[in-house]
Amino acid sequence: MSFQDLRTISFYQYKNISEPHSLREELFSTWSALGIIGRIYVSSEGINAQLSVPNENFADFQNHVHSIFPKVPFKVALEESALPFKKLIIKVREKIVADGLNDETFDVTDVGRHLSADEFDHALEQDETIVVDMRNHYECEVGHFKKAYLPKAQTFREALPEVEEYLHGQEDKKILLYCTGGIRCEKASAYFKHKGFKDVNQLHGGIIDYARQINEEQRQSNFIGKNFVFDDRLGESVTDDVISNCHQCGNSCNTHTNCQNPGCNLLFIQCGSCKDDIGNYCSYQCRDIVQLPREEQIKIQQRQDEKGYKFYRSRQKHDLMRIAAEYREAQTRSQDLVPPSLPQ
CATH class of the missing domain: 3.40.250.10 (Rhodanese-like domain)
Structure with missing residues (x-):
C-alpha cells in the first residue's frame, strides 16, 4: 500500500482508563484488521496516537475510535509525501507524555x-x-x-x-x-x-x-x-522558509535524518551535498565503523571510552562541523585514524 492510499492523522485524549492493557489488545486487534499503521501510547490517563489509516477503512476506524473516545478531534497531516510508519505499534505506558510531574x-x-x-x-x-x-x-x-x-x-x-x-x-x-x-x-x-x-x-x-x-x-x-513530526517523514512544511542549517557544513537546510550507524542513530540535519560526501552518517567515523564486521563494531562500542569512539542514540546537538574538520585534518596528516572525542 502506498502513502497515497492512506490518511495520516493524530489525536489524543486525557481520560480515565481502568484497564489500559485490555484496551491495548482491543485497539491492536481492531486496527490491525483495518490495515492501520502507526505509533500509539495508552495509559490509565488516556491515549496519544499518531497513525495512518487506509482511506477505504477510515469511516470504520472513526466509528470505532468515537465509540471509546467520544468526540475526540482528529488532526490531519499537512502532507502525504511518504509512508510515515512501517507497522502498527501500540504500547502501554505510565503516562501518554513523559513529563516527570506528580x-x-x-x-x-x-x-x-x-x-x-x-x-x-x-x-x-x-x-x-x-x-x-x-x-x-x-x-x-x-x-x-x-x-x-x-x-x-x-x-x-x-x-x-x-x-x-x-x-x-x-x-x-x-x-x-x-x-x-x-x-x-x-x-x-x-x-x-x-x-x-x-x-x-x-x-x-x-x-x-x-x-x-x-x-x-x-x-x-x-x-x-517546518513542523517536526515524530514519524518517518520527520517534518511537514508550513511555509517555504528554511531557517536552519546543515549540521555538517552550515549550508541552509531543514532536512533531519538519523545516523545509519546502528550504534549511534544520532538525529541531525544534513544537506544533499554532505549526504553525497559522507552518506547517511553523522560523521566520517560512523561511516568507517559500519564497514567493519559486526563483531568488531560491537567490540568498538564496548571499548568506546578508552578508544575515543562515541555513540549516542540521542537527540543532543553536537558540533559535527568541528568533528568533520578534525577528521579531514587527521587524514591529510596521514595519521592513524583516532576519532576525536565528542562533547557529552
Whole structure:
C-alpha cells in the first residue's frame, strides 16, 4: 500500500482508563484488521496516537475510535509525501507524555484557555505577550512562531523547568504556549497555572491545526518553516522558509535524518551535498565503523571510552562541523585514524 492510499492523522485524549492493557489488545486487534499503521501510547490517563489509516477503512476506524473516545478531534497531516510508519505499534505506558510531574500535586484538568489560530495570531501581536515553544530543541530548530522562546531541552521533561525559570517573575503577563498537536500544552498550561501564572493560553490543536486553519483561510502564517513530526517523514512544511542549517557544513537546510550507524542513530540535519560526501552518517567515523564486521563494531562500542569512539542514540546537538574538520585534518596528516572525542 502506498502513502497515497492512506490518511495520516493524530489525536489524543486525557481520560480515565481502568484497564489500559485490555484496551491495548482491543485497539491492536481492531486496527490491525483495518490495515492501520502507526505509533500509539495508552495509559490509565488516556491515549496519544499518531497513525495512518487506509482511506477505504477510515469511516470504520472513526466509528470505532468515537465509540471509546467520544468526540475526540482528529488532526490531519499537512502532507502525504511518504509512508510515515512501517507497522502498527501500540504500547502501554505510565503516562501518554513523559513529563516527570506528580499529577497528584496539582489539578491537571485546570488547563489554559484554548485559542484558535486567529485568536493566537491576535495575541501574538500584543507587545506584552510572552510566546513559548513547548517542544524540544531539534523541533524548534527547523520551524517556530515569531517572537517565541525556544527551549534548549532534549525532552518535554527537561523543557518544563527550563521554561518555568525563563518565565519567573512574569506571572502577570499573558503567556502563549504551543506545541505540535496540543497534548504537551495541556499538561504544561495546568502546571504553570498551578505555579501562579494568571493568564495562560494555548494554541488549540497545536501547529498542525494552526496550519490547517491558515491554509483554509488563505492568510499569512506567523509560524515560520517546518513542523517536526515524530514519524518517518520527520517534518511537514508550513511555509517555504528554511531557517536552519546543515549540521555538517552550515549550508541552509531543514532536512533531519538519523545516523545509519546502528550504534549511534544520532538525529541531525544534513544537506544533499554532505549526504553525497559522507552518506547517511553523522560523521566520517560512523561511516568507517559500519564497514567493519559486526563483531568488531560491537567490540568498538564496548571499548568506546578508552578508544575515543562515541555513540549516542540521542537527540543532543553536537558540533559535527568541528568533528568533520578534525577528521579531514587527521587524514591529510596521514595519521592513524583516532576519532576525536565528542562533547557529552
